[in-house]
Amino acid sequence: EAGVAQSPRYKIIEKRQSVAFWCNPISGHATLYWYQQILGQGPKLLIQFQNNGVVDDSQLPKDRFSAERLKGVDSTLKIQPAKLEDSAVYLCASSLQGADTQYFGPGTRLTVL
Amino acid sequence: GIQVEQSPPDLILQEGANSTLRCNFSDSVNNLQWFHQNPWGQLINLFYIPSGTKQNGRLSATTVATERYSLLYISSSQTTDSGVYFCAVGFGGYNKLIFGAGTRLAVHP
Numbered sequence: 139e140a141g142v143a144q145s146p147r148y149k150i151i152e153k154r155q156s157v158a159f160w161c162n163p164i165s166g167h168a169t170l171y172w173y174q175q176i177l178g179q180g181p182k183l184l185i186q187f188q189n190n191g192v193v194d195d196s197q198l199p200k201d202r203f204s205a206e207r208l209k210g211v212d213s214t215l216k217i218q219p220a221k222l223e224d225s226a227v228y229l230c231a232s233s234l235q236g237a238d239t240q241y242f243g244p245g246t247r248l249t250v251l
Numbered sequence: 252g253i254q255v256e257q258s259p260p261d262l263i264l265q266e267g268a269n270s271t272l273r274c275n276f277s278d279s280v281n282n283l284q285w286f287h288q289n290p291w292g293q294l295i296n297l298f299y300i301p302s303g304t305k306q307n308g309r310l311s312a313t314t315v316a317t318e319r320y321s322l323l324y325i326s327s328s329q330t331t332d333s334g335v336y337f338c339a340v341g342f343g344g345y346n347k348l349i350f351g352a353g354t355r356l357a358v359h360p
Contacts, residue, residue, distance in 0.1 A: 182350070
């Protein structure tokens with residue numbers, strides 16, 4: 139069974155530029171999550187999808203971050219414009235349903251200069 | 252909101268030693284999960300353990316939900332056990348996960 143796929147693995151941008159990350163969850167998983175992990179901290183949930191609907195985006199900075207999950211499968215997270223404090227690893231995870239074990243992708247390491 | 256505290260924050264072991272990692276949480280939760288983040292950043296789920304005890308090889312975990320804590324035991328540690336161990340608690344209707352700050356483990360040969 140293939141795991142959670144993410145791309146790109148690394149990205150370096152200048153502040154005020156835009157960037158997008160892609161995630162493909164494990165086949166059949168209804169719930170998809172995006173987390174932000176700042177160096178030295180635990181992951182923080184940004185947004186949670188159940189199929190293609192958002193069920194939690196309370197910690198998503200909506201003035202600059204957006205995410206979509208078209209057709210309830212893969213997902214894109216966008217930052218526009220980026221700030222220095224957005225430098226972090228962005229992790230995607232999926233689970234069969236919300237209450238189940240979460241499986242994480244390898245992450246995208248973003249550096250904002 | 253729910254607070255998740257892990258201890259110790261850092262741990263250094265010689266290969267072959269045993270260790271216990273602790274996770275305390277401040278409120279009732281739906282479930283608790285333990286993860287290992289390897290030095291390359293990959294998060295691996297170790298246990299899904301809302302209550303009781305589970306074992307997987309040299310690792311075991313116990314959650315006492317009524318007293319709001321969980322323990323992760325590592326026996327006969329190996330250098331490949333190095334990394335960061337996170338506990339995460341799920342709460343609410345959609346089981347939002349809140350992670351602790353982690354325990355950083357270094358196992359030396």
